[in-house]
Amino acid sequence: MTKRVGMEVSVAIAEAVKLADADVVAVYPITPQTHIVEHLAELVVSGELDAEYITVESEHSAMSACLGSAAAGARTYTATASQGLELMQETLYVASGMRLPIVMTVANRAVSAPLSIWGDHSDVMTVRDTGWIQIFNENGQEVVDNTICAFRIAENRNVLLPVMVHMDGFHLSHVIEPILLSDEEQVRAFLPVNNYPLPLHPSKPVAMGDFAPPFIYTEAKWAHEQALRNSKKVILEVWDAFAKEFGRQYKPVETYCAEGAKTLLFTMGSFSETAMTSIDKMRADGLDIGLVKLRLWRPFPFEELRDVVKGVDTLIVLDRALSTGGPGGPVCSEIRSAFYNLNPRPQIVSFVGGLGGRDITIEGFESIVRSGMEIAKSGSDKEFQIFGVRE
Amino acid sequence: MQNLNIYAPRLLEKAESFSPGHRACIGCGEVLAVRLVTKAMGKSVVIVNATGCMEIIASQVPYTTWNVPWIHTLFDNTAAVASGIERGLKVLMRKGRIPQEEINVAAIGGDGATFDIGFQALSGAMERGHKFLYVCFDNEAYMNTGVQRSSATPFGATTTTSPAGKRGMGQFSWKKDMPAIAVAHNIPYVATACPSYPFDMIQKVKKAQSFDGPSYIQIFSVCPTGWRTTGDISIRLGRLAVETGVFPLYEVENGKYKMSMDFPKLKPLTDYTKPQGRFRHLSPETMDQIQEKVVQKYNEIKAKANCEVKA
Numbered sequence: 001m002t003k004r005v006g007m008e009v010s011v012a013i014a015e016a017v018k019l020a021d022a023d024v025v026a027v028y029p030i031t032p033q034t035h036i037v038e039h040l041a042e043l044v045v046s047g048e049l050d051a052e053y054i055t056v057e058s059e060h061s062a063m064s065a066c067l068g069s070a071a072a073g074a075r076t077y078t079a080t081a082s083q084g085l086e087l088m089q090e091t092l093y094v095a096s097g098m099r100l101p102i103v104m105t106v107a108n109r110a111v112s113a114p115l116s117i118w119g120d121h122s123d124v125m126t127v128r129d130t131g132w133i134q135i136f137n138e139n140g141q142e143v144v145d146n147t148i149c150a151f152r153i154a155e156n157r158n159v160l161l162p163v164m165v166h167m168d169g170f171h172l173s174h175v176i177e178p179i180l181l182s183d184e185e186q187v188r189a190f191l192p193v194n195n196y197p198l199p200l201h202p203s204k205p206v207a208m209g210d211f212a213p214p215f216i217y218t219e220a221k222w223a224h225e226q227a228l229r230n231s232k233k234v235i236l237e238v239w240d241a242f243a244k245e246f247g248r249q250y251k252p253v254e255t256y257c258a259e260g261a262k263t264l265l266f267t268m269g270s271f272s273e274t275a276m277t278s279i280d281k282m283r284a285d286g287l288d289i290g291l292v293k294l295r296l297w298r299p300f301p302f303e304e305l306r307d308v309v310k311g312v313d314t315l316i317v318l319d320r321a322l323s324t325g326g327p328g329g330p331v332c333s334e335i336r337s338a339f340y341n342l343n344p345r346p347q348i349v350s351f352v353g354g355l356g357g358r359d360i361t362i363e364g365f366e367s368i369v370r371s372g373m374e375i376a377k378s379g380s381d382k383e384f385q386i387f388g389v390r391e
Numbered sequence: 392m393q394n395l396n397i398y399a400p401r402l403l404e405k406a407e408s409f410s411p412g413h414r415a416c417i418g419c420g421e422v423l424a425v426r427l428v429t430k431a432m433g434k435s436v437v438i439v440n441a442t443g444c445m446e447i448i449a450s451q452v453p454y455t456t457w458n459v460p461w462i463h464t465l466f467d468n469t470a471a472v473a474s475g476i477e478r479g480l481k482v483l484m485r486k487g488r489i490p491q492e493e494i495n496v497a498a499i500g501g502d503g504a505t506f507d508i509g510f511q512a513l514s515g516a517m518e519r520g521h522k523f524l525y526v527c528f529d530n531e532a533y534m535n536t537g538v539q540r541s542s543a544t545p546f547g548a549t550t551t552t553s554p555a556g557k558r559g560m561g562q563f564s565w566k567k568d569m570p571a572i573a574v575a576h577n578i579p580y581v582a583t584a585c586p587s588y589p590f591d592m593i594q595k596v597k598k599a600q601s602f603d604g605p606s607y608i609q610i611f612s613v614c615p616t617g618w619r620t621t622g623d624i625s626i627r628l629g630r631l632a633v634e635t636g637v638f639p640l641y642e643v644e645n646g647k648y649k650m651s652m653d654f655p656k657l658k659p660l661t662d663y664t665k666p667q668g669r670f671r672h673l674s675p676e677t678m679d680q681i682q683e684k685v686v687q688k689y690n691e692i693k694a695k696a697n698c699e700v701k702a
Contacts, residue, residue: 023482026475050486052478056471057515064468064512068439068475071462074483076475094464193488200460200476202435202494207455209440209463216452 002246003181009140009172010035012179013079013105016147018049019187020103023074023194026054026065030084031117032169033107037079059084063091063102070100070162071208073199075151078102081169082109085123089130095162096131097224098209101154101196102162105147108269108320109169110356118357119169121269121320124297125330131224133163133231134297138272140177143167145248148187152238155194159231166297168270168320170357182246190245232299252301253308257283258290263376264309264346265369266317268294268331271354275318278365289369294331302338309339315346316372318387320354328352328384347376353387364388403593404430406458413456414448418622420613420629421445421528424586425499428526428610431596432497434459437480439473441500441509442466444535445528467508470516470525473498477521495600496523502543503533505609506567517576517605524599524606527569530614538617542567545637546684547677548669550617555672565684573607574643580606582642582651587611587629591651595642611638619668631663636689641696648696660685 007015013036017025025044027037043049052069056062062078070076080088085106095102108124110116124134133153137143143165150163167173198206212220232252243249256276258264267275272293279291292308292315294301309315319329327333332350339345349372354360360368368387375385408429415422425445429438440446440463449456450463464472477496483489498516500509505527513525532550533539540553540562549561573581579602584592592610599606611632613625620628632638635658640651660682664670673681 023486024475024479050482052482054474054478055519056474057511057518060468061471061474061512061515064464064471065475065478067464067468068462068472068477069479070475071472072437072476072479072483073489074479076479090465091468098464200437200462201480201489202437202460205458205460207450207457207461210450210452210455211447211463212452220452 001183004178005181006176006178008035008174008176009143009167009179010174011039012140012144012181013147014039014043015181016144017077018043019182019184020148020151020191021075021188022049022051022077024052024054024066024069024076026056026062026069026076026078028056028059028062028080028084030059030081032109032119032173033079033081033105035173036105059087060091063088063095066102067091067095067098067100070095070102070196071098071200073194073196073201075155075194076102077104079105079107081107082111082123085127086111089127092127092130092132094209097220099160099227100162101160101194103147103150103154103165104162105143105165105167107169107173108166116356119171120355120357122322122355124166125321125323128298128330131161131228132298133161133228133235134166135163136166136268136295136297137172138270138293140172140175140179141248142250143172144179144181145242145246146250148191149238149242149250152191153231153235155196156234157197159227159234161227161231166269171270186245190242228299232296232301235296250295251304252296253304254293254295255308256291256293258292258308261290262288262312263314263316263369263373264290264292264312265365266292266294266315266335268297269320271318271320271360274360274362275365278362281362282366282369287369300334300338305335305338306342309342309346312346314349314373314376316349316351316369318351318353318368322352322355332384349375350384351387352384358388360387404433406434408432408434408457408459409449410456410458412454415444416616416622418613418615418625420586420611420625421530422448424528424592424610424612427586427589427593428596429459431593432495432600435493436460436495436497437462437476439469439476439496439498441469441498441504443501443504445499447535466504468512469498469500469504469509470513473523473525474516474519474521477523496521497526498523499526499528501534502527502529502531503541506542506569514576517573517578517607520604522603522605524596524608526596527607527609528612529609530612530617531566532614532617534614534617543569546681547673549672550669560673560677561669570607570609570643574646576605577646578605578607579603579645580642582608583611583638583640584608585611585629585633585638585640587626587633588640588652591640617669620666624666628663628666631658634658635660635663636685637663639689639692641692648692650693650696653693657686657689
């Protein structure tokens with residue numbers, strides 16, 4: 001039976017990993033994901049989760065141990081953030097390139113220097129092109145649900161790709177929310193046992209991770225690209241199946257009050273929740289504004305996004321990361337590129353804000369929207385605006 | 392030992408886990424070691440290979456030299472990957488997803504992957520106590536990338552990043568004592584071996600696999616390309632390394648040292664260094680300095696094994 005429990009989101013994620021019956025968990029502590037692995041340690045030691053718990057000596061080794069256990073055919077989980085994700089970088093390419101279905105929670109956080117343990121999307125943007133499926137979430141329930149969905153997506157025979165489940169560090173990882181935790185039997189029925197097609201086993205020797213000279217490297221990369229693009233079909237199927245079973249529907253792109261609105265604000269992650277409240281206020285004040293929220297970061301949902309902006313005059317994109325010395329917000333630059341050939345296409349205004357854990361309030365969102373509308377009308381000589389900075 | 396040498400060849404596994412058709416250099420001591428080591432490991436094994444010569448010469452798509460399950464991921468994480476495989480197989484057996492049987496996990500890598508870049512991952516895996524065998528094929532430099540110095544390169548040897556010239560005379564530091572570092576992790580078994588003594592090496596691999604915990608074997612692997620020697624003297628060079636005391640053969644079982652072979656008198660160091668281009672530039676004074684250090688290190692190990700010091 002589904003239970004509604006008030007708990008810290010990190011603890012709830014560990015419960016979701018238990019419900020998913022993970023076989024191997026490789027862990028290294030890094031704020032703010034640490035509570036996930038602490039709770040997993042308790043679940044393993046109490047016997048509630050029958051898993052091997054490997055306390056590795058670095059994030060690099062955490063993902064490396066995951067490569068090994070996934071290649072052996074075990075259901076594999078880890079979590080990280082920020083510098084840990086940076087340290088994993090080279091292993092991330094291996095996980096996806098070798099088609100190993102690993103699930104990882106990333107508690108999104110700023111990257112040093114200066115040292116900041118607080119949340120933003122700087123870490124995610126550095127692993128954008130690692131070939132993983134990447135799902136964003138705006139509240140604890142979504143993280144829990146998508147952790148369960150992630151295993152089913154990753155291990156699907158037509159996918160076999162690792163999945164990052166993103167949540168904003170502290171803004172989500174450390175808040176206490178009412179969480180619906182499903183019954184173990186129901187989750188097990190939704191999530192069949194991992195059946196990796198060619199595991200490492202003496203009964204059928206396989207060679208994994210051969211080197212590819214120029215005559216085959218491009219084909220290998222193209223196959224990976226196709227697999228990642230095609231994974232969207234399975235992702236949609238899994239989300240539909242999840243909705244049918246558990247009653248909560250997820251989509252690659254979600255909207256709030258966007259129907260017919262001429263101006264849209266674009267967000268990703270937990271800021272969407274505050275933004276919705278702000279949208280309500282602005283609409284009550286007579287502003288023609290809606291919200292678009294990106295859930296599926298990779299594979300990038302081109303079609304769904306183009307559908308959403310049909311008839312929209314202005315799109316104001318808020319990034320929580322800075323492409324230093326570049327075109328501004330990294331998400332906005334992808335949006336610009338995705339919409340460039342649209343005719344007509346909306347005016348796109350790029351904002352960067354909320355860096356290193358700085359909050360954006362309801363009033364803050366209103367200020368972004370109002371100045372974004374102004375810039376769309378009168379133009380700006382800057383590639384992007386940085387919100388709330390003291391010069 | 393005498394009797395073993397007569398009968399041991401017949402006990403050797405006939406099937407090749409590492410089959411012919413690879414692209415190793417002529418006279419490669421490492422590839423010979425890999426072939427014999429994998430025979431000793433048997434068929435119920437999963438091998439994790441660090442990036443390096445053995446991966447490059449044996450695994451170009453769509454070919455493979457390996458007849459046993461084999462995985463390569465990166466240069467610096469071999470022991471961590473092995474940790475994941477060992478625990479993955481363990482939990483799958485416990486949960487009844489795969490049959491209950493003994494499967495050995497072996498990680499192999501060169502001295503660069505072991506002494507330098509994979510050092511932390513190896514230390515972590517040994518400390519955690521995984522049941523796996525780590526074999527370091529020590530050819531004393533980064534040979535796959537073109538003979539650069541590592542912390543396993545012997546003092547005075549020239550490499551492409553420790554050349555000899557007006558302001559230097561090759562490698563500036565003494566070889567890192569990796570077996571001692573492995574011993575310091577309190578693991579059940581540490582050994583050194585050399586393919587010039589194949590039966591000793593095979594025995595050590597089998598023994599290492601019998602322990603319920605981590606084991607470490609460092610195998611002296613002559614590299615004609617990197618050491619600038621001819622390919623027909625690799626076996627002899629391996630023997631000379633042992634007979635001069637440059638690479639003593641010993642094992643450390645649960646902390647207890649034992650010499651695998653001992654010599655009443657060590658051969659002079661120059662017997663070993665003379666055929667090698669990498670030592671050609673060294674002055675007699677430097678050679679004396681190295682000779683002294685070799686004897687000192689050899690005696691230290693002998694002392695640990697409680698042998699009488701004769702040399």
